[in-house]
Amino acid sequence: MGKVFLASYENGIQRAELQPDGNWSVESKIPELKVTCLAQDPNDLDTIYAGTRETGVWRSEDRGSSWQELGLKGPVVKSLAISAQPEKNGPQIGKTLYAGTKPGRLFSSQDGGKSWWELTSFRKVPNRWWWFSPAEPPDWRPYISAIAPSPTDPEVIVAGIEFGAVVRSEDGGSTWSRHLRGALRDCHVLKFHTTNGDWVYEAGAGLGAGASYSQDSGRSWQKTSKGMAKKYGIVCAADPIDPETWYACVASGPGKAFGNKPQSFLYRTRDSRSWEPIGWEVHPLSETPTALVTMPGAAGQLYAGLKNGEIWHTVDYGDTWEKMPFKLNGIWFSMVVLQD
Helix, strand or coil, X not given: CCCEEEEECCCCEEEEEECCCCCEEEEEECCCCCEEEEEECCCCCCCEEEEEECCCEEEECCCCCCCEECCCCCCEEXXXXXXXXXXXXXCEEEEEEEEEEECCCEEEECCCCCCCEECHHHHHCCCHHXXXXXXXXXXXXXXXXXEEECCCCCXXXXXXXXCCEEEEECCCCCCCCCCCCCCCCEEEXXXXXXXXXXXXXXXEEECCEEEEEECCCCCCCEECCCCCCCCEEEEEEECCCCCCCEEEEEECCHHHHHCCCCCEEEEEECCCCCCXXXXXXXXXXXXXXXXXXXXXXXXXXEEEEECCCCEEEECCCCCCCEECCCCCCCCCCCEEXXXX
């Protein structure tokens, strides 16, 4: 099997695959659907889930070659995440798939997405009455922009709401905290470290910073902006080996992030206290990275997927870069990379 890139796009999913002759094939999958997000199963890396507008959740078990329609039709699925459900000190007993929607509701499935039930406790998060989304007029309805299950404790989930809050559950979603002090209320991306259940990372806006992080599984948060030129966080990712090394992309606001003449800035931190610029051109970047992807077990590797469909790759923590020899139609916040 060759290396595969999957990216959500306005119409369906873009798929690029390395062929045996060394060339790349690029094709569109389920182009009739409005795909909003992708999520890779951490227990079976060839299995990918896609969220859509009104047509529910879809699944591929063959690295994105074919897709099967599942459940949860109706609401706009804005975020997906898969959590391993290990028995403490014992074998795995299954996994849970989470889906965040617009309006701001949270659903879960334990049969691979065929059936879903709402975690109604999420409707009781304190102060959710004032959440709203300026990003999607005219209804302004809030939505769950990110779901981050802990890689080490199946009971811990952190969720982010676009222009709302970052909240946490310690009991598998039965109860939820209020907004976590220090986290950015305008949450765009939220990720646990791949293997370290203490570290959580956020890209967003608010509190005069574009990035925030937690070192205690999401209980407490610290903003970090020293060295950053702008403070509107777009995306983030963490090195899979060293949790103190992570990356964030920022701009001055949504217009500069996603407009016709974007200006964005890509940074690396090694200590979570100060940032240094990295990238393939002098800052500001002329196209915005809308997806940052690191590979399990691959220290220093980072893929940056740009809004215009280009993908750049580094193997040395961002010191040098190489552009992938193909271009997708576009990349909108979700990208999955499958190794050979």
